[in-house]
Amino acid sequence: MIVRKAVPEDAFQLAELMKHVEDSDLMLFEPGERKTTAEQLEKRLGAMGADSVVLITEEQAELTGYLFAIGDSVKRKRHSVYIAVGIRQSERGKGRGTELFQALDQWAAAKGIRRIELTVLEHNKPAIGLYKKLGFEIEGLKRDSVWMEERYANEYYMAKLL
Numbered sequence: 001m002i003v004r005k006a007v008p009e010d011a012f013q014l015a016e017l018m019k020h021v022e023d024s025d026l027m028l029f030e031p032g033e034r035k036t037t038a039e040q041l042e043k044r045l046g047a048m049g050a051d052s053v054v055l056i057t058e059e060q061a062e063l064t065g066y067l068f069a070i071g072d073s074v075k076r077k078r079h080s081v082y083i084a085v086g087i088r089q090s091e092r093g094k095g096r097g098t099e100l101f102q103a104l105d106q107w108a109a110a111k112g113i114r115r116i117e118l119t120v121l122e123h124n125k126p127a128i129g130l131y132k133k134l135g136f137e138i139e140g141l142k143r144d145s146v147w148m149e150e151r152y153a154n155e156y157y158m159a160k161l162l
Contacts, residue, residue: 001095004058006045006056007045010056011039015038021086052069052070053107054067055069057091057100064088066085069104079115080114081117083104083117085118115160119158122153122154131160135160139158141156142156
């Protein structure tokens with residue numbers, strides 16, 4: 001498996017992977033709700049500034065996971081990034097997430113990033129376990145943050161300081 005920075009040429013596969021990952025009750029978007037096209041993603045990857053990165057895992061020329069780290073242009077927040085991560089369902093539990101986060105830590109250290117933050121659904125126990133294993137801590141609870149499956153769901157705020 002390879003972990004690398006996504007490039008515009010990855011846009012089609014990445015868009016397809018994002019749609020696949022969202023076919024789950026563990027993600028914010030419902031299946032089919034995200035309207036990002038490969039063309040839009042290609043432009044976004046090409047225009048991404050130095051304060052943000054998209055990392056991907058690749059196995060035999062197939063993308064298996066992604067991690068978006070989005071920086072803030074506000075001067076007082078430039079030390080932090082917000083992340084979103086997704087792993088192909090058949091690849092979960094195989095270390096893909098851990099490898100993406102290790103690559104993120106290296107990128108963040110090189111960029112002088114101090115804080116990595118995310119939100120995660122309270123019922124997503126596997127992800128919470130991974131994040132805690134990697135040094136993230138729960139900082140707060142967003143009550144009734146998401147409406148899904150005919151009920152409200154809570155999200156945790158989690159962060160890690162480097």
